[in-house]
Amino acid sequence: MRVILPNPRGFCAGVHMAIDVVDRVVSLFPDRQVYVYHEIVHNRHVVERFQAKGVRFVEQIADVPDGAVVVFSAHGIPPSVREEAQGRGLTSIDATCPLVTKVHSEASRSAAKGYQILLVGHADHQEIIGTRGEAPEDTIVVESADQVASLEVRDESKLTYLTQTTLSTDDAAAIVHALRERFPKLREPSSSTICYATTNRQHAVRQIAPEVDVTLVVGSRNSSNSVRLTEIAEAAGSPAHLIDDASEIDHNWFPRAGESSVLVTAGASAPEDLVAGVCRELLSTYGGQLERWDVIDEDVEFALPGALRRIIRERPDEVMSESIVIRSSEIDAELYGSVPLTVSARSEPPTSI
Numbered sequence: 001m002r003v004i005l006p007n008p009r010g011f012c013a014g015v016h017m018a019i020d021v022v023d024r025v026v027s028l029f030p031d032r033q034v035y036v037y038h039e040i041v042h043n044r045h046v047v048e049r050f051q052a053k054g055v056r057f058v059e060q061i062a063d064v065p066d067g068a069v070v071v072f073s074a075h076g077i078p079p080s081v082r083e084e085a086q087g088r089g090l091t092s093i094d095a096t097c098p099l100v101t102k103v104h105s106e107a108s109r110s111a112a113k114g115y116q117i118l119l120v121g122h123a124d125h126q127e128i129i130g131t132r133g134e135a136p137e138d139t140i141v142v143e144s145a146d147q148v149a150s151l152e153v154r155d156e157s158k159l160t161y162l163t164q165t166t167l168s169t170d171d172a173a174a175i176v177h178a179l180r181e182r183f184p185k186l187r188e189p190s191s192s193t194i195c196y197a198t199t200n201r202q203h204a205v206r207q208i209a210p211e212v213d214v215t216l217v218v219g220s221r222n223s224s225n226s227v228r229l230t231e232i233a234e235a236a237g238s239p240a241h242l243i244d245d246a247s248e249i250d251h252n253w254f255p256r257a258g259e260s261s262v263l264v265t266a267g268a269s270a271p272e273d274l275v276a277g278v279c280r281e282l283l284s285t286y287g288g289q290l291e292r293w294d295v296i297d298e299d300v301e302f303a304l305p306g307a308l309r310r311i312i313r314e315r316p317d318e319v320m321s322e323s324i325v326i327r328s329s330e331i332d333a334e335l336y337g338s339v340p341l342t343v344s345a346r347s348e349p350p351t352s353i
Ligand code: SF4
Pocket: 012, 013, 014, 015, 074, 097, 098, 099, 100, 165, 166, 195, 196, 197, 198, 225, 268
């Protein structure tokens, strides 16, 4: 079997930072209960691993008792949640991805200038709930191009749009196109708000999926970007399956068994050890080789949140790495074992909406 691993895949800089935040908070506050508001990232294994360390996940600040420490998830929160935690005197650490924070800032600045915001995304997703919360009276969530014709806006000359960071770039482009057609004076955001990690992972799948028999996407069902990768692989002509881990592989998916070529990618919240587990399962069952296809090299780093850095500085014994560098081109021999590996480069830049 040919098992093809794209670079990039899996953890993005925001997810890496958010997970690091919870790990550090647990070790910094051994005598206090640590809560996380919403799943820190949308991955079942990540959440279960933190639960095993005693972390509790809640959907309401009211469920965090006085004196506890609370971490806000990578998806961001509405300002009302931050204010509630401050009002309660909770120790709060914000692990919101800086790229989500950037969208929040653009939303609040646009609203302050009198713009109405057409927020393209999934209304029930935590990120959209958070961004909308910046200016709830000035925001309309747009979930599909079909919805555009019936939108009722305040003033067509004072309209702008923003997007969820993890949308399919193709779907978002179709919705934004419909918005531009209906509202010619629509103001563009300062830059694309679909993030680099989403864009790059989707681009890699679009490049490779047409050349394989099957695509496996490692990720959880509530992970927006993992679901989008699965849809994109299918749209590119490859049967695709979203799996949490190797235990969910169905061997009937590989019609040519050991002759099959399989693309194994992962959503931005899926840990690399789970990806490696899927590859090991395929190679130990069918034999064959691992191929790493380099589509885009990522070199993105996010510093820890300021509040956490201040706490760490007050504790001289704590070691603080200043930033986290992600290199998704690495194949960790400890995770993958000694399998035959080839590396090839495929590079065409993605297009933006
Ligand atoms: S997917 Fe993008 S926006 Fe979301 S956490 Fe990762 S880098 Fe940040």
